[in-house]
Amino acid sequence: MTLNGIDVTDFLTAMLATGLLRAVPLAIASLGDVFAQKAGLLNLGIEGMMLSGCFFGFHAAYKTESVVLGMLGGIAGGLAMALLFGFLTIHLRVDQVLVGLAITIFAAGLTGYLFRDWYGGQNVAANVRARSIEIPLLSDIPIIGPAIFHRQIIFYICWALVPVFAWLLYRTRFGLNVRAVGESPFAADAAGVNVIRTRYLAIGLAGVMAGFAGAFLAVADLRIFTIGMTVGQGFIALAITMLGGWNPWRIAAGAILFGMLNALGDSLQIVGVGIRTEFIGMLPYIGIMLALVVLAGKTQLPASLGVPYARGQR
C-alpha cells in the first residue's frame, strides 16, 4: 500500500522506530532525574551532566574504540558533574538553581574548550559501533518488528530500566528514603534516614543516568561529538520528569509521547502534507502542554524540592 508514493508499512515502521529512538535519551535522563527531584534536588544541571556525558563518552570511545568503555566514560562524565552539584547543594547548602545553572554553563564551556583543544574542533567519528540484536520471531512482525525488536542493546537496556527504576523507587528502602527525604527531610532525619547520604545517592544516580543518556547520543547513536549537541534535551527530560508525575512508568510514556510527536512531525514532512515546517516543529511542545492539560491536572512538586536541609534549622 502506498500513500503519496510512500510505502505505508515503511512509513509507519520508520515513524515508530524514530519516535522510540528519540525517546531513549530523554527516558534515560528522566528516569535518573526522578530520584534527584524526589529527593528534593531541582537539578537544572542535568543539561550540563548530559553534555558532559556526551563529550567524555565520545572521548573514551574514540581513544579505546570500545562502546562499553565509551558508555562508562559518559557515565563518569555525568557523575562527576553530579557530585559537584551534590557537594555544593547538599554539603554546602548553596542554592540549587544557582548551582544547576552553573553546572550547565560550566559543562558547556568545558566540553567546548576541550573538544577544541584536543580535537581541534574537527568532527571525527569514534571507531565504534553499538551492536544491534535481532529478536527472533518478534522482529518479523510487520512495522513493530523492525522498529522495536531489531535494535541496539542499549535500546533494550533503556526500556528494561523502566520497571527496574519503578521497583527501585517504590519497592526498596533506598526508594522509600528518597521519597521521604524530598517530601520532609526533617521527618526522614528524625526517623533515622541519613538525609545527606540519600541525597548524594539520588543525585549520583541522576548524574549517572544523564551521563548515560549523553553517552547514548555521542557513542551509541552518533559516534561523534558536536559542540552543544544536547540542544536542550536535558531540560526537556526535566520537564518530562515532572510531566510524568515522578512515576517511572508515566515518565517512559511521556518520553515516548515526546519522541513520537517529533517523529510524527518528521513523517508529516515526508508525506508532504503541506503544513508549514514551523508548525510541525512546535508540535511536540504543544503536544506536551496538551497532554498536561488532559492528563495531569495539578503537578504537585515534592514539598522540599529546592530546599537544602540542615539539621536543627527551622
Add this chain to the structure above:
Amino acid sequence: MANDALTPRPPLPDGRGGEPRVEMLGISKRFGPVLANDNVDLTLWPGEIHAVLGENGAGKTTLMNVLSGMYQPDDGQILLDGQPAVIKTPIDALEQGIGTVYQHFTLVPNLSVIENVVLGTKTGFRLDLGNAERQLQTMLADFALNTTPQTEVRHLSIGQRQRIEIIKVLFRGTRVLLLDEPTSVLTPVEVEGLFAILRRLREQGVAVVIITHKLDEALDLSDRITVLRQGRKVGVLDPETLAASDRETSRLRIVELMFGGRPSSEGSDVASGSAAPGETLLTLSAISADGDRGAPAVKNLSLDLHRGEVFGIAGVDGNGQKELGEVIAGQRRSTSGSLAIDGRTLTNQGVSAISRAGIGYVTDDRLGEGSVPGQSVAENAVLKTIGLAPFSRKFWLNRKAIERHAEALIEQFDVRTPSASTQLTLLSGGNIQKLLLARELAMKPKVLVCNKPTYGLDIRTAQFVLKTLREQANDGNAVLLISSELDELLDVSDRLGVMYNGELVAIFERGEFDVETIGQLMLTGRRATGVAA
C-alpha cells in the same frame, strides 16, 4: 481503660535504685542570641515517667532535641547506662534505643502509614512490608486507629497522625521514649489511651519523658517532674516529694518554680459573661463544604452567633471544625448554603471581603499558614492589614507606622522578641501564637474565629488568651472558639456546640453543660441517654 487514670501510682520499680538510664550533664545550647539551654542536668531512670515542664520557650524542646540527636549541644555530656554516649545524629539516638515523638510532626504526608513506620528502620535493601504490616495492624488496633497501613498519612486527621507518631517510635522498640507535648492534639479519651500505653511501657522498664503544659496530666502520670525556666533547670520534684505532698501542694510548688516571683493569673476570671446575648452578628444557614480530599467535611450546618457571646465548638479532631472555621473566614468555598455577617450575605466572597466585613480568624497552623517565617515580626503583624491606613496609603507602604504598630502589639501582648524587626522564625511557638492573636484583635473584628488558640501555650499565656477572648465578647463582639480542650471550652463558652462528622449535633446553653453528655456526643454523635431504643 478510663479507670486507669484513677488507679493510684504504682510503686516504683526496683530498677530505679540501680543505674540511671540517661544522664544529661551540664547541657548548654545557644541559638544566636538565645541561650535555649543553660547548663541543664537531667537524669532518667528506667521504669519511670518523667515530666518536663516550663513555660513557652523555656527550652524543653531544645533539651529533648539534644538527646534525640537533632541538635548538638554547645556544652555538656550525655551518659547512657553510665557510659559516655555519642549521639551525633538521630540515627545514633535511635540505635541506642532513644525514640522521640517530636513537637512538630515528623510524618511524611504523602507516604503511607506503613511506609512512615518502617522509614529509617534497618532491614534489607528490598522493602518487605509483610511482617511489618502484621505487626502494625495489631498496633493500629491497640491505638483504636481505624485506618489501613496503606492509607497515605496526609489523609489522616491530626489526632490520628499523633498516634501514628507514637506507633512509629514504639515499633522500633525503645528504651527511652521522649514525647514533646503529645497530648495537645488529643481528645480526653485519646489521652487516656495514650497514658495507659505509657504506663505499660513504664512497667516494661522504659524511661519515658513527657513534655506537657497540662499540670494535671503531669501530676497524674509522672513519677518525677523537672521544671525548666528560661533555659535553666530550676527544680526537680522527685518521687518521694511527689508522694509526700498532696496534689494541690505540688501544683503550687510547680507553678511557683515556673513563674515564681511573678503574679500568677490563675483563677476563673475567664468565666463567661452574664450579659444577655445581643443581636445576631453571624448567620450560617445550611452551610456545606468539602475537605481537602474533596469529601464533604461540613454538612448542612446552621448557626447564629450573637453579640457578646463566646460560642465554643467541641469535637474530636477531624470532624469538620477546621473546615468550618475556614469557611467562615472565607478561606474555603462552601458548596451550598449561605453565610451572612450583620445581615449582609457574603457567601464565598473570599478572605478579604469577609475580613473587611469584620471577621477575624486565628488559624491553628501558625507556621504553615499563619505567618511568613522569612519576614520580620513587624511584617507579620500587618500581614492582613497591609493594604489599610496607616500601614499604607494607596500603593505606598509606611514602614514607620508598621514598626510602631508592631511594637505596640508586642508590648500589649507580651510577645517575647528581641525587636520588631527580628525574623519571625526566631520566636518560640507560644510567642508566635500571641502575635497572631494580637494581629487579629488589632483589626477589631466583630466576629473572631479561633482554632485551638491555646495549643502549646503555657498556663499563663493560655489564661491570658482565654481572658482576651472573653473580653472581646464582653465588648459586644462574638467569638467562635474551636478547641480540643474541653476544660477551657467549659470555662469560657456561653454556648457550646459539638461537632461530629461535619454536623453540629448539639448546642448547650451555659448551665446545661454536662461533661459526660458532651463527651458522648463527641465520640458518637449521639446522646447515650439509654432512652433511645
Add this chain to the structure above:
Amino acid sequence: MTERARLSGMSLTPLVSSLVAILMAFVIGGIFLEATGKDALEAYRILIDRGLLSNTGLTETLKKMAPLLIASSGLLVALRAGVWNIGIDGQFMVGALFSAVTGAALVGDVPDPVMWIAAFAAGFIGGVAWALIPALLRVRFGLNEIITTLMMNYVALNVTAWLVKGPAKDPKIVAPQTRQIPLEHRLPKIPGSDVHIGLLVGLVCIILVAILFRSTVPGFMLDVIGRNRRAAVHAGIPVATLMVVALLVSGGFAGMAGANDVFGVQGLFKGNWNPGYGFTAFALVYLARLNSLLIVPFAFFFSFLLVGGDSMARRADVPTYFIELLEGLMLLCFAVAVYLERRWSQRTARAASSDPATTSLAVAGESE
C-alpha cells in the same frame, strides 16, 4: 535604623563574596589555561584591556548591560513571588518581533520618541502575550509554569520564525527579517557617550522594581506569596491574580528587553535570533540574591565578560568556550563563597536562621 542595618548587612558581604568568587574563578581558569599550554596572564590582560579599559570595550559592555538589566528586573518580580519564569527567551523573541513590526510601521510617520514608546509598549505586550498562555494554563488547569514556560520557548522559536519568514518579512530582502529601522531612528546616545539610552531604561527598570519591593503594597504582597503562599491565602491576598501578574510582568519586561535590542542594536528582528538572555538573567538574579540593586554590578560584570572574552579568545588564541567555562566557574566559586559567607556570618553575627534566598525556593517549589 533597623532598615539601614539590614541593608548594610545585605549589600556589603555579598559584594565581598562575589569578589572572592571572581578571583577564585580567575585563578582556577588560569590554571586551566596554563595546563592546556596557553598564556593565562596575557589572556587576562587582554580580557580586562578589551572589556573594560578600552573605549570601545567599555562602551560595548555598557550597551550589553541594558537587555540584561531589563530582563532581570522582570525576572526578579516573578522569582520573588515564587513564580518560575523559565520562558524569558521566548518572551524576548516575541517582544522583539512585536516591537520591530511596530517600529517598522511607524518609522518616519510619527516623531521618534513616540515610535520608541510605542515600540517598547509593543515589546511589553508581546512578552505579556507570550507569558499569558502559561499563566492561563496555571490558573485554569493548575499546570506548573516551569514546564509550560520552558515549552513556550520552543514554540516561540517556531512562531517567530514563521512570522518573520512570512507575514512580518521585509519583502525587499531575501533573508527572513523585518524591515530595518534606519540608524537615525534608533535609540539616541546618552549625551557624551556612545551608549544608547537603553542602559538608562534598564536602570530605571531596576529602580522601579526596587521601589516596588521596598515600599509598595503589591511588592509586599508578592513577597508574602513568594515566601509562604498559604499564609498569603490566609491573609486574603489575591494570590492567583498576583502570581499571574508577576508572570505577565516578567514576560513584559523580557519583551521590552527585546525592544531594547531592536531599537538599540539590531534595528530589526531576524529569524532564529535568540540571544538566550534567560540563562544569564537567572544567574544574575540569583547572584544578586533576589535583591534588585545588586543586579546592577553583576550585570556589568557579565557584560564585561561577554565583551572582553570575545576579544581575548581571538587575540590570545584561546578557544572562545573559555569564557563560558569561566562564567560557569564563577558561578560555582560564587556558590562556595556564599557558603563561606554564611559560615562566617554565623560565627560572628547572630544570623542563625536559614538564608532567605534559599527558603524562597521552598515556597516557590510548592504549587498551592
Add this chain to the structure above:
Amino acid sequence: LAQDASPEPTISTAALITPSARTNLGWDQQGADGLDAAAAATGITAIVAENGGYDDITPALADLADEGAQLIICHASGYQTTCPDFAAQNEGVSVAVIENPDAVSERVADIETQAQEVAYLAGVLAGLTTTTGTVGVVVSGEPPTWNYMTVGFAEGLNASNPDAKLIYSVIGEAAYDDAAGAKRVTEQQLANGADIIFGMGDGASFGMIEAIREYNEANAETPAWFIDVIGDKSADYSDVLLTSVLFDYSGIYEEMIRNAGTDQFGQVYTMNVENGGVRLLDLPESVPAETADAVASAQASIIDGSVTVSAVGDSEGMHAKLAELGYE
C-alpha cells in the same frame, strides 16, 4: 577575475567574522580559509573572529576595528544589516556582507553566491545516480543560502530525472547543532526510500552522515549517498560522500582586498559557476562516466546561459517552487 588589474592593496589588515567554529569543515571554514588564502596572496594580515554567534556582533566588530581591520567580511546572512550599520558609524572601515545588494555603498560590498547553480549540478547528479527514484533534502533551518541550494537542487533533479521523487525535511528551527535530530530525520528519509541525501546542516550534517553510514552497513548492496554543501569532508567521509557544493571565496576576497579603500570597493561581488567561485567537489570514481559527462554538460549549459537556475532565497518562495515542481 580582477587579477589583471592587480593593484597593490591599500589596506594592511582584513578580518572575517563568522558565526560558528572555523574548523567545522563547512560554511565557517570555507570563509576563513578563503580569507587566509587571499591574505597570503596579497601579503596583508588576516584576522578571523569565529564563533560570533547570531546575536549582536557589534562588540566583535568594534574590537576588530580596534585591532586595525580596515576591511571586515561579515560571513553570515544574519550579519547583513548589522555590518552596514557599523560601517556607517565607523569611518575607515569597509565591510562586506552576504546577500544584501541594497546595502551596497562606498564602504559596503555585497557578496552574491550563485550557489543554486552548483546545487543544480548536484541535483542532476542525484537524479542520475538514484536507484530508488527517491532523493532527500535535509536542512537544519531555512536561511537564504540553503533555500537557494534547495531550489537549484530540485530543478537539477527535475531536469535529469523527471520521475524522481524529492522529500524535503527540516530538522527544526535553528537546529544547526542538532546532530541527533539530523540523524533521526535522515533515518526516516532513508527508511522511506531515499538513497541520496542532499544535506545542509553545519554540525548537524555529521548526524546525517552517521545515519547514512549505519544504513549502508545494513544495506551494503544498495548503499545511500550523501551530498554535502560548503566544505570538503572527503578526507574523513569519502565512504558516503558523493560530492559536495564548494564555495571558494579566495578569488573575490582577494579582489575586495585590492579594492578596499578605493571607490572600486562598493559593488556586488558574485561567485558563480562561470568564475569558479562555486563548484562541485571532484566526483568519486564510482560515478559512471556518462553521469559525469551529463553533469559537465549541464555546467556548460549554465555557463553559456542556455540553462538558468532560479534564484529563490526566501522560504515561501522556495516552498512554492518545490510545489511547482511537484515535490510538495
